[in-house]
Amino acid sequence: MWFNIIGFWVVGFxxxxxxxxxxxxGLAGIWWGIFWxxxxxxxxxxxxxxxxxxxxxDTHVKGL
Numbered sequence: 001m002w003f004n005i006i007g008f009w010v011v012g013f014x015x016x017x018x019x020x021x022x023x024x025x026g027l028a029g030i031w032w033g034i035f036w037x038x039x040x041x042x043x044x045x046x047x048x049x050x051x052x053x054x055x056x057x058d059t060h061v062k063g064l
Contacts, residue, residue, distance in 0.1 A: 003041055008037040009037075011040045012036055012037020012041075015033040016029055
């Protein structure tokens, strides 16, 4: 749930708003905002899992 909130609302909405209205990209700015929102939402769980696995592996190696 938090990945969706951060990805779509914080990153996607903010990026879309800034590109559309402040940078004058028009409709393309909205699409770029959607693109970045989906990208962050899709990559966040993968990076979270990778960091968790790396930390887990480091803990097991130090325990040996």
